[in-house]
Amino acid sequence: MKSAITELLGIEYPIFQGGMAWIAESTLAAAVSNAGGLGIIAGGSAPIDYLRDQIRRCKSLTDKPFGVNIMLMSPNAEELAQLVIDEKVPVVTTGAGNPGKFMAAWKEAGVKVVPVVPSVALAVRMERAGADAVIAEGTESGGHIGENTTMCLVPQVVDAVSIPVIAAGGIADGRGVAASFMLGAQGVQVGTRFLAADECQIHPTYKELVVKAKDTDSVVTGRYTGHPCRNVRTKFAKKLASGEKDGSLTPDEFEQLTLGSLRKAVQDGNLEEGSFLCGAIAGMIKDVKPAKDIIEEMFAQADKLLGK
Ligand code: TUI
Numbered sequence: 376m377k378s379a380i381t382e383l384l385g386i387e388y389p390i391f392q393g394g395m396a397w398i399a400e401s402t403l404a405a406a407v408s409n410a411g412g413l414g415i416i417a418g419g420s421a422p423i424d425y426l427r428d429q430i431r432r433c434k435s436l437t438d439k440p441f442g443v444n445i446m447l448m449s450p451n452a453e454e455l456a457q458l459v460i461d462e463k464v465p466v467v468t469t470g471a472g473n474p475g476k477f478m479a480a481w482k483e484a485g486v487k488v489v490p491v492v493p494s495v496a497l498a499v500r501m502e503r504a505g506a507d508a509v510i511a512e513g514t515e516s517g518g519h520i521g522e523n524t525t526m527c528l529v530p531q532v533v534d535a536v537s538i539p540v541i542a543a544g545g546i547a548d549g550r551g552v553a554a555s556f557m558l559g560a561q562g563v564q565v566g567t568r569f570l571a572a573d574e575c576q577i578h579p580t581y582k583e584l585v586v587k588a589k590d591t592d593s594v595v596t597g598r599y600t601g602h603p604c605r606n607v608r609t610k611f612a613k614k615l616a617s618g619e620k621d622g623s624l625t626p627d628e629f630e631q632l633t634l635g636s637l638r639k640a641v642q643d644g645n646l647e648e649g650s651f652l653c654g655a656i657a658g659m660i661k662d663v664k665p666a667k668d669i670i671e672e673m674f675a676q677a678d679k680l681l682g683k
Contacts (some may be wrong), residue, residue: 376429376674376683379539380562382467384440384487387411390552391489391510391541392666393566394444394650395518395643396420398577401429403425403666405436406574415468416444419637420449423458435438440465442489447472448602454527456542460484468510468564471519471602471674473497478504485490490491490528493521493528494534498513502536508537510564513544517567518606519659520544520595527559533559549676561633567654567675572666580644584651590658597633600626607651 380498390412392404394537396419414437416429426443433441445455446473449574459467467481476527477485481488492498493509498509511532512523515538521528525544533540542555543564555563556627569575570585586609593609596615606612615632624632633650640649 376678377560378429378556379409380541382597383539384413386413386440389562390673391415391468391540391543391562393516393543393564394418394442394446394470395566395570396446397637398570398575399444400557400576401432401436402576403569403572403574404441405433406568407670408433408437408439408441408570408665410665410670410671411439412666413440413466415444415466418445418449418452418516419456420446420451421455423451423454425647426455426458427462428466430458433580436652442466442468442469445468445474446470447474453477459486461614466531475500475504477555478506489541492532493523495531495567496528496589498536498540502538506537506538508541508561510541511560512544512564513542514595514605515655516543517547517593517657518652519602519604519678525555529555529558529560532574537643542655545654545656547654549673549678549680551656552673553675553680567657568655568660568669568673569666571660571663572669577641578644580646581640581651583654585657585660587662588653588657588660592654592672593653593655593657596627600629600644604652605654607653607657609646609649609651611648614652668673 378389394415394417398451399417407414432537466487529542541562542560547568634652639645640651
């Protein structure tokens, strides 16, 4: 399936795998890239040596383009931003902030830059700063989210910029892909569906939570900290949500409780203290299969719906 995004990046399918912190590592990223999408390794707040190793592993597993996500709230974002230049990573996506201060260096190094934007205003600023495309991410996404929905945000961003727009948030099958193209997007970013990929290295408990989730099983916590996150509604997430609602947890206490909670979910499957980030579409995901099958089935369905 050709689009401005496949042309821009030299990939086969216009799909990015979300740069999910603690989750998106080289095995998953290489599987997605080998299947014709754009696999992405999460920088998160990882140590520089870990990310360098992951980039090199990914290069050893695929000769296709792949990307790295720079999480801009990370204390070491600056050194990770330089690492992608040093390692000649072809594509960078960014999240959780404005990457303006890194844009010139990335562009000069020939890195394709695709920031996540939760608003039209930031999309316009990113286009002016030289972004190659933007990812318009709706509040249906897992993890750290903005307020607007995919359905409302994507067409408004499409109208406001001339660069290609990638839709993200709530897309897990060919219907979501087709809908995104109808809204004017030229590609999609998919996170939650890839949690249930064979190649995704998360704890089995995490995969089981995603596959068993119903439509009402995600909850947004932490709005009062300024960093709202969508999670699976586990006992821990419910405790956070009620502490936030009834005031029994201060924002500081909330931050203390969630410190390290992504690692506890991803590596330990710890239901008591882990934050199992996931999108609102988790309820639609019923099976675990190879990334290649996920992508091929998604685009076969989308092609049919779009009358191709
Ligand atoms: O970044 C994400 N999702 C994430 S990051 C993450 S790790 C984390 N840990 C602790 C606290 C917060 C996050 C888990 N999930 N998605 C992309 C995304 N970017 N969503 C929203 C935004 C965003 C928000 C504000 C992008 C830009 C922005 O700009 C504000 C400004 O400075 O203009």
